[in-house]
Amino acid sequence: MITLTEENYIKAIFHLGKQGSVTVSTNALAEAMNTKASSATDMIKKLAEKNYANYKKYQGVSLTADGKRVAVNIIRKHRLWEVFLVDKLNFTWDQVHDVAEQLEHIKSQKLIDELDAFLDFPTHDPHGDPIPDKQGKFEHVEKTSLSNAKEGVSYVCVGVNDSSVDFLKYLDNNAIALGTVIKVLHKEPFDHSIKIKIDGKELMVSQTVGKNLFLKEA
Amino acid sequence: MITLTEENYIKAIFHLGKQGSVTVSTNALAEAMNTKASSATDMIKKLAEKNYANYKKYQGVSLTADGKRVAVNIIRKHRLWEVFLVDKLNFTWDQVHDVAEQLEHIKSQKLIDELDAFLDFPTHDPHGDPIPDKQGKFEHVEKTSLSNAKEGVSYVCVGVNDSSVDFLKYLDNNAIALGTVIKVLHKEPFDHSIKIKIDGKELMVSQTVGKNLFLKEA
DNA sequence: ATAATTGTTTAGAGCGGTCTAAAAATAAGC
DNA sequence: GCTTATTTTTAGACCGCTCTAAACAATTAT
CATH class of the missing domain: 1.10.10.10 (Winged helix-like DNA-binding domain superfamily/Winged helix DNA-binding domain)
Incomplete structure (x- = not known):
């Protein structure tokens, strides 16, 4: 056990x-x-x-291989529950984490299989992270943090690292969500802040934000 | 805590x-x-x-009053989850108990409120037991065990006491479910077995069954 | 290369929940 | 009413997980 x-x-x-x-x-x-x-x-x-x-x-x-199997299984459960909470129970993406942390430990194979089907076999959770399938297969997304992104290039937001309530609220307030197109205008060498353009508007973000926001090339 | x-x-x-x-x-x-x-x-x-x-x-x-409040709250959660499992995730009534025992301990007020709404504010769980509302109010059902039922009277099945897998399977096998109409034909004084009629067919059940099956007068 | 710093492990203890064995209180038998 | 049997409580121990304090290993600095 x-x-x-x-x-x-x-x-x-x-x-x-x-x-x-x-x-x-x-x-x-x-x-x-x-x-x-x-x-x-x-x-x-x-x-x-x-x-x-x-x-x-x-x-x-x-x-070990066993340990990874256990981990992937928990992550699968965690992310499926997150989808459930957002899609069916009107949670916002900053509200799901704590509850999913509890739900991920429920032990029942049937439960998770049925939940998966009920949600129509989702491939990503509300934060953009991939959901392992029943066999534990992960779709690995090519993503870079905003901090590592290149100046002048356009990206799509695909995920977040820090999923603290504060950070997710910050993103909401600045109209950043999964799928948002972000163009990197300038990376300030002095304090590593980054000037980006979202939906025509310019925005200055800190290094901390840059490290916790994941993008893929558009 | x-x-x-x-x-x-x-x-x-x-x-x-x-x-x-x-x-x-x-x-x-x-x-x-x-x-x-x-x-x-x-x-x-x-x-x-x-x-x-x-x-x-x-x-x-x-x-104490506090203790009862806690108990009712857990029971509310347990029964709402049971409804969820049966209505949404294709569980049968003998499969829900163990999983609900785990789910009932998840701590999140929003979760249970939203679940309640998502299930359309059910009043009874799949075993016929009433679900306390948010204020902890219970609808108390007038129910007697089959053992205490009167000969010659017709009843409706409204609940079970023992919710072991074996017992629930037994009921399924004998076409007894919530809402099933049961007429008490004869109570055998010798071994307390009971002859009943369900859907036109006669059936002999043991004292154990009689004690664990709850009815209300039809 | 030796000293100082940092990172890691061990030892011993506490808390929540369980157990066994034995003592204390209640209930039952005559 | 006294004795026996049952129920309940206490005492002491163990396991899982945590901590602090101290010992030990590895890394960095000079």
Whole structure:
């Protein structure tokens, strides 16, 4: 039996380490989980014990095939529930995260299969992230952060990294949503702020925004 | 903060003690929770501490107004989820219980309000039990068990007590569902089995069935 | 290359929930 | 009413997950 907390750690390792294949430091994991390094160490040991993680002392942690399977499954559930909340229950994209964090741990294969069908097999969640299919297959989107985008090029917004309520509200206030066309006008070397054009209007965004907004070339 | 386990104990006290107002013995509670009496005692103390339960040593436990409010809220969530699973996700009434037991603990007021609206404010769950409204109001159904029904009288099936998979499957196999009209032909004093008529066909059922099937007069 | 800093692990403890074993209170039998 | 049986509570322990404090390894600086 896999425990709630174990699932959450596995998910964190997956996200921090680019699908769990890159090794993640104990501190980074602890920070992501809002716990202390010692707690992370204990959990890492347990995950290694149960064959969900690869671990060598002082060398960080990555996921085994089993661990990745678990992670992808949770992510699938999380994102399907997000679609449900937005499409059927009138949630906005900044309201879904906390609830989906709870719903993702419900254990029932039939539930998730039926939900998938009920939602008509969606491929992306409300933040633009791809939903793994039943086999765990991911459609990998070619995306770059706004910070790494090229001056003078037009992009389409395909996702966000930070999904905090504040950030999503900021985007709403500035008319940035999935599918919004964004042209990069100028990248300021001094403070890494970026001047962009949305729907004819110019807008100056900070480095923080640049790092958390994902685009693909239009 | 109220814990998962606390919620489950409160729910059990509510169900065992006729809406939580009747005092429940430690053993009965422990049995319902599949744990030992010592564990139940500990939890009862904690619930009393937090003002969810009335407790005097060796005198059993009942719910305070607060405790009842919590219980009703969980039951509301449980039953709404059951409706969702059956109406929207093609679950049968014997498949919903375990999943609803998990879903009932999801914390989000908006979630349950929206779900209620999405399901068009249902008043009963798939087992015929009433769903408390947002204010916790219960429609109390006048129901008797088949065992207590009178010979020669016709009834309508309005609910079940035991919602084990086996029992619900048994009912399905014998074409008994909510709304089914049942006429009580003869109650056998010797083994308390009961002869009933459903849809023109006669059927003999055991005392166990009689105790777990709820009817109201047609 | 040695010292200082940073990152990681261990040791020991606490909390929530469970258990067993034993003690205390209540209920039942005669 | 006294004894026996049952129910309930207490005491002490363990597991999962967390913490702090201290030890240990790795990295960086000088």
